[in-house]
Amino acid sequence: MQEQIPEEFKISPSLVFYMVASMQIGIGILGYQRSVTKYAYQDAWISVLLAGALLHIIVWMIYKIAEEVNGDIVTAHEYVVGKLVGKTISSLFIVYFFIYALTVLRSYIEVIQVWMFPEVSTFWFTFAFMVLCIYIIYGGFRVVVGIAFFGLVIPSYLFLTFGYNIKYADFSHLLPIFDTSIKNIILGSYQMSLTFIGFEIILFFYPFIKEPQKSKKWAHFALLTSTLLYTGLMILAIAYFSELKIEKSIWVTLTMWKIVQLPFVERFEYIGIASWNLVILPNVCVSIWVASRLIKRIFHLKHRNGVIIIALFMLIIISFIDTREKINVLNNFTGKMGFGFTFIYIPLLYICIMIAKKVKEK
Amino acid sequence: MKKIPFMVLFLLIMTGCVQEKIIDEIDIETAAAFDQLKKDEFIGTILVQDYLPDKTIINKVFTTEGSLRRDLLLNIQKQTSGDLVTGGLLITIFGDKLADKGIVDFVDTYQRDASIGSRNFLATSHGSALEILKGDYGPQGVSNYLYTLIEHNINQKDVPVTNLHIFLRDFYIKGKDPYLPELRRLNKTQVEISGLSLFRGDREAYVLPKEKMFFFKLLADRHSGEGSFDVNIGKGRKSAVRSIRSKHKYRLSKEDRSQVNIQIKIRGEIREYTGIKLTQAIVDQIAKKLEKEIEVECMKLVKHFQKLDIDPIGFGYLHRKSIRGYDFEKNWKKDYQNLTFKINADVKILETGVIE
Amino acid sequence: MKKWIKKNQTQNGRKQSEWEKALEKSKDFKKSFHINKKTNIPFSLTFVTSLVDEQIIQQSVLPNLLADELQTISDIKKILPLADVEISNDPSQIEQKLLNGYVMLTLKSNEDQFGFIAAQKEIVRGLTTPEIEFSVIGPKEAFVESIGQNINLVRKRLPVKELIIEEYTLGSLSKTRIAILYMDGITDEENVNTVRERITSIEFDAITDSSFVVQLICDNSNSPFPQLLDTERPDRVSSVLAEGKVVIMVDGSPHALITPTTLVEFFGSFEDYLLNWILSSFFRLIRVFAVIFSIQITPLYVAVLTYHYELIPRDLIGTLIASRRVVPLPPILEALFLELTIELLREAGARLPTKVGQTIGIVGGIVIGTASVEAGLTSNILLIFIALSALASFTTPVYKMANTIRLLRFPFLLFAQLWGLLGIVFCTCFLLTHLLRLTSLGRPYFQPIYPPRIKDLKDSIIRLPFSNQSLRPYYLHTKNRTRFNKEKAHMKKDIDE
Incomplete structure (x- = not known):
């Protein structure tokens, strides 16, 4: 029932780090500070740390599930509820990843439209992006992971530029620490959903990992990296702005770039936004890869055709999302969906697998 | 079939294009000035620097009247030959009457417009803002001149750090009021920084004279770099002390929460001395004298701010971050008036120049 | 005897085979008839004048054939002072042999057996300095258009039995000699096999240069990027062979091809190692x-x-x-x-x-x-x-x-x-x-940047000292990864010892 992946298409365990980290770091990071500070004020960074810490448990569960069934989530579903129901549940995740890719891409286009080119056509940009994604995915999983790798490595220079913000930062803005109620801190953590999700793809590409045991530490390490990055940026944003100013900005991280000045570049945010294309790319193309792979696993459609179908759907649907309002609704929905999947569904699945295992052993 | 990709690429190039802003075909707004005309009506002035092939700069000034900032921009578009763009803005000056009325509406558009950078300078003017832009201050162009004027006074002289970002940060933080440098036109070719406009909210409440700016910078900038001050130790012996670096610390007194302890540390050098011999004793005397002067002057300043009910130093914010669960909205107004200050200055002269 | 000659000349039409008919149209085809002085056995020599070295015929072949005792065709091995002398009775070989510069000898007594005497004329440009990959320091030899000469240049630098040279003849018209060079016991067998497969499956009429081979065997011919590294430096070839790569040489081309290669290699010149x-x-x-x-x-x-x-x-x-x-x-x-x-x-x-x-x-x-x-x-x-x-x-x-x-x-x-x-x-x-x-x-192609192989970065966009290069690149999957004993090379003395 489970297909075997030939050895040459598998990736080495350390690449899981790039997959997970580049999938997590995407569109959320451009403006997550706002929604978190709304609840947790100057303690928002605690919310971020808390959310990051909790996610390690989820990653641990993901590995447990995958190890138990020795396969991806489709195998896990079939293991628990049988073939037909399992496939039905799994097919929901095609939609999940489709929406995830849609959210990321549309939000990025919005950033472009607001910050760079108000006239850029959503349709044509999506079209070009989809062509790129198809080109990547046709190259196979190795190329997809390669893009994840470069999507993390090349733009990492961008984070150096936040050094300029430190000059203007006043870290006493973080005082008094722990002034916010626990409830608000947790509410703040909940707001991090959209920013943090992405690591759950381990459950989908698990069969592609060479020696998956060894990849565990890399997955946790990736999670730690993104958590520290988010926490660092959160602290910096609080120190650099004041809370009320954070609440007014939609893209806090981008606004922070406005102060950066290099000897040969007067305004850095334009370079940052353009470079962000490379950060967004793995988000979208890995999601499409997962979605089209699910199509292949469930409906036995050719992978090549699955990708085209998803790209077409993307082109059609993205044109309907045209206002800030709708994008916001989409963002919130994706955040909730991600929260539901990671914090509710995965533990549930984990428990089911454990029960099913007990039953089958008897 | 093979032709399809090319056709799509062609279509993409034809329809996917975005609006071009070729640098020599646009008019880049580099400075702006706003003056109050009547109630709800403003004069907006926009300065566009034009560069000729022989690299001389022409300052083109466009003026219009209107009741909204957007209106002003639209009106001016009708006067310019190229597309007027705001991304190159360096400095914005608000006339004194306008500053008295409040400038938040103008500043709001500045943070909404993504093309405006955070390192812009905002300034107020003594008198008409329009007149400042109409001056001619040399070959580098008016807006470049004004920008570098303020920039160098921040880096080397007594103007506390300011720009659009800092103005907005101070404006939005609860318990702190913003400040801006004030410019004054002396004549057609000269302009000076004549003081600091201190705001209450977004309205100008007080103009700090330029003599006091050294002390204000000590109080306002967390780390200030250079700044200089003359010390007179009597008997015609004067010396100029240049601060190399300074630091301040605000603490609410542990025993009495309504007392703020201010500590100011200065490390400086003597640049000029008019006496006969500069001995260690005299150096110590100068330092002592300077300490005394700083304490007295800073005390005068904070007392004055308290009286005017403005808070450019951020004592309100100090309360918020030092006292857990402080109800700012309810208590601050009363607490500020009851606040007492204790200032302690510490001056160390590190160098006395290359001669003894 | 004269009769025999005459007979041969007159009966040409009847006895001529396909190849002879075709070749006779060319002016440089020649058939000469002689009689041995001792045994009076008549024999004929057939060759293409433009391909053979007439000096060999005049100095080593003809005098001996005329003067020494020539009874049967197998005698030529004894009397000729040449190493490459073959005897065959397969008429299908004749055409190829003649066109490769052999002289064919037939005895009147036995016209079904042929002796082939190697007398190729080697017109070789002298060794010159590398022009495209010029280096200020280091060796100044470059490959020329002769595969024999080129292999000699490589062999000289790697005088070990592990250097294997396989040869194939390809191109339906050009009959180009193509050699695959690799180090036995170092080079990955899989790589050699892939090259062998790709080379033997080439379908092309005239292969005139190694650049043809590049385009015929590369993985993606629709890419502007060169996927095989070509070099005119024998020193570079020998050093990559030692690293465990496969080298392809084509007769008539002064460029050897190195494979597998990576993107970063194209930005390294051989001078970097000097x-x-x-x-x-x-x-x-x-x-x-x-x-x-x-x-x-x-x-x-x-x-x-x-x-x-x-x-x-x-x-x-x-x-x-x-x-x-x-x-x-x-x-x-x-x-x-x-x-x-x-x-x-x-x-x-x-x-x-x-x-x-x-x-x-x-x-x-x-x-x-x-x-x-x-x-x-x-x-x-x-x-x-x-x-x-x-x-x-x-x-x-x-x-x-x-x-x-x-x-x-x-x-x-x-x-x-x-x-x-x-x-x-x-x-x-x-x-x-x-x-x-x-x-x-x-x-x-993007190795060692992706998939990231930190250890292979030692010789990529930077080059670390030789003492750090004791292992062969990982991506070549060589059979023997160690190039030299690191311990021995790394013996460090304490201060003042």
């Missing part, structure tokens, strides 16, 4: 910078001047606007105009004889450049950028890669015009994907 590692690392980094600069600078100019005026520093914007004030063309056309001018100059310089080419380059560069600035067709700042980027593109040591890099800027230019900086990043994404998809001999 210099101190600090210097060579610096030069390699300079080259990588030059490539990025060369591809990106004109598109960046177009993107920034067309869309992103905000990016230009305050002090520079005046200079830029002033230089563009008189230019009527939009930046994209201005850039394309200059880029094409440079391409024209390069192409013209490459087609003309060296001395004229140089003149054209200088005259064209100076005159056209200055004139177009003065005429207000282009801005002088762009002229500087274009000239710099052209210069930078020539720092790439491998000629074929340098050509690719020159081409790459054009799609970047189009995308820059379309979406500014965003377009440039978009195009970069496409380029990255393309490079990620490329393989050389089935091995990823």
Whole structure:
């Protein structure tokens, strides 16, 4: 029932780090500070740390599930509820990843439209992006992971530029620490959903990992990296702005770039936004890869055709999302969906697998 | 079939294009000035620097009247030959009457417009803002001149750090009021920084004279770099002390929460001395004298701010971050008036120049 | 005897076979008849005059054949002072042997047996210095057009039995000799097999140069990137053989092909190994910078001047606007105009004889450049950028890669015009994907950057000292990874010992 992946298409365990980290770091990071500070004020960074810490448990569960069934989530579903129901549940995740890719891409286009080119056509940009994604995915999983790798490595220079913000930062803005109620801190953590999700793809590409045991530490390490990055940026944003100013900005991280000045570049945010294309790319193309792979696993459609179908759907649907309002609704929905999947569904699945295992052993 | 990709690429190039802003075909707004005309009506002035092939700069000034900032921009578009763009803005000056009325509406558009950078300078003017832009201050162009004027006074002289970002940060933080440098036109070719406009909210409440700016910078900038001050130790012996670096610390007194302890540390050098011999004793005397002067002057300043009910130093914010669960909205107004200050200055002269 | 000769001549029509008919049309085909002086046995020699060395025939073959005792055809092995003498009775070989420069000997007594005497004429250009991969220091020998000579140059540098040379003859018309070189016990068997398979499955009529082979066996023929490294330096070939790569040599081509190869290898010159590692690392980094600069600078100019005026520093914007004030063309056309001018100059310089080419380059560069600035067709700042980027593109040591890099800027230019900086990043994404998809001999082209192999970085965009190079590159999957004993090489004495 489970297909075997030939050895040459598998990736080495350390690449899981790039997959997970580049999938997590995407569109959320451009403006997550706002929604978190709304609840947790100057303690928002605690919310971020808390959310990051909790996610390690989820990653641990993901590995447990995958190890138990020795396969991806489709195998896990079939293991628990049988073939037909399992496939039905799994097919929901095609939609999940489709929406995830849609959210990321549309939000990025919005950033472009607001910050760079108000006239850029959503349709044509999506079209070009989809062509790129198809080109990547046709190259196979190795190329997809390669893009994840470069999507993390090349733009990492961008984070150096936040050094300029430190000059203007006043870290006493973080005082008094722990002034916010626990409830608000947790509410703040909940707001991090959209920013943090992405690591759950381990459950989908698990069969592609060479020696998956060894990849565990890399997955946790990736999670730690993104958590520290988010926490660092959160602290910096609080120190650099004041809370009320954070609440007014939609893209806090981008606004922070406005102060950066290099000897040969007067305004850095334009370079940052353009470079962000490379950060967004793995988000979208890995999601499409997962979605089209699910199509292949469930409906036995050719992978090549699955990708085209998803790209077409993307082109059609993205044109309907045209206002800030709708994008916001989409963002919130994706955040909730991600929260539901990671914090509710995965533990549930984990428990089911454990029960099913007990039953089958008897 | 093979032709399809090319056709799509062609279509993409034809329809996917975005609006071009070729640098020599646009008019880049580099400075702006706003003056109050009547109630709800403003004069907006926009300065566009034009560069000729022989690299001389022409300052083109466009003026219009209107009741909204957007209106002003639209009106001016009708006067310019190229597309007027705001991304190159360096400095914005608000006339004194306008500053008295409040400038938040103008500043709001500045943070909404993504093309405006955070390192812009905002300034107020003594008198008409329009007149400042109409001056001619040399070959580098008016807006470049004004920008570098303020920039160098921040880096080397007594103007506390300011720009659009800092103005907005101070404006939005609860318990702190913003400040801006004030410019004054002396004549057609000269302009000076004549003081600091201190705001209450977004309205100008007080103009700090330029003599006091050294002390204000000590109080306002967390780390200030250079700044200089003359010390007179009597008997015609004067010396100029240049601060190399300074630091301040605000603490609410542990025993009495309504007392703020201010500590100011200065490390400086003597640049000029008019006496006969500069001995260690005299150096110590100068330092002592300077300490005394700083304490007295800073005390005068904070007392004055308290009286005017403005808070450019951020004592309100100090309360918020030092006292857990402080109800700012309810208590601050009363607490500020009851606040007492204790200032302690510490001056160390590190160098006395290359001669003894 | 005379009768026999006559008979042979008159009966030509009856006895002639296919090959003889065809060959007789050529003027350089010759058949001569002789009689041995001792045994009076008549024999004939058949050969293609343009292919054989007449000196061998006159000095070593004919005198011996005429003077010594020649009874049966097997006697020729005894009487001829030559090593390559074969006897065969397979008439199908004749044509090939004759066309490879053999002299065919037949005795009248037995016309079904043929003796083949090797008398090839080797017209070889003398060894010259490498011209494309010139290096200031180091060996000055370069390959020539003869495969025998070339293999000799490599063998000399690797005098071990592990160096295996396999030979194939390919091309339905050209019958080109192609050799595969590898080190037994080091080179990955799988790589050798892949090369063997690809070489033997070539279907082509005339293979005149190794560049034909490159295009026929590369993994993706629709890529502008060269996927096999070609070199004219025997020292480079021997060093990559020792590393565990496979080398392909083609008769008639002064370039050997190295495979599998990676992108970064194209930016290393052999001279890097001759210099101190600090210097060579610096030069390699300079080259990588030059490539990025060369591809990106004109598109960046177009993107920034067309869309992103905000990016230009305050002090520079005046200079830029002033230089563009008189230019009527939009930046994209201005850039394309200059880029094409440079391409024209390069192409013209490459087609003309060296001395004229140089003149054209200088005259064209100076005159056209200055004139177009003065005429207000282009801005002088762009002229500087274009000239710099052209210069930078020539720092790439491998000629074929340098050509690719020159081409790459054009799609970047189009995308820059379309979406500014965003377009440039978009195009970069496409380029990255393309490079990620490329393989050389089935091995990823982008190694060791991706898949990341930290240990292989020791000889990539930097080069660490030889003492750190004790292991062969991981990606070659060599059978024996150690090049030398690191412990021995690393014996360090304590201070003052």
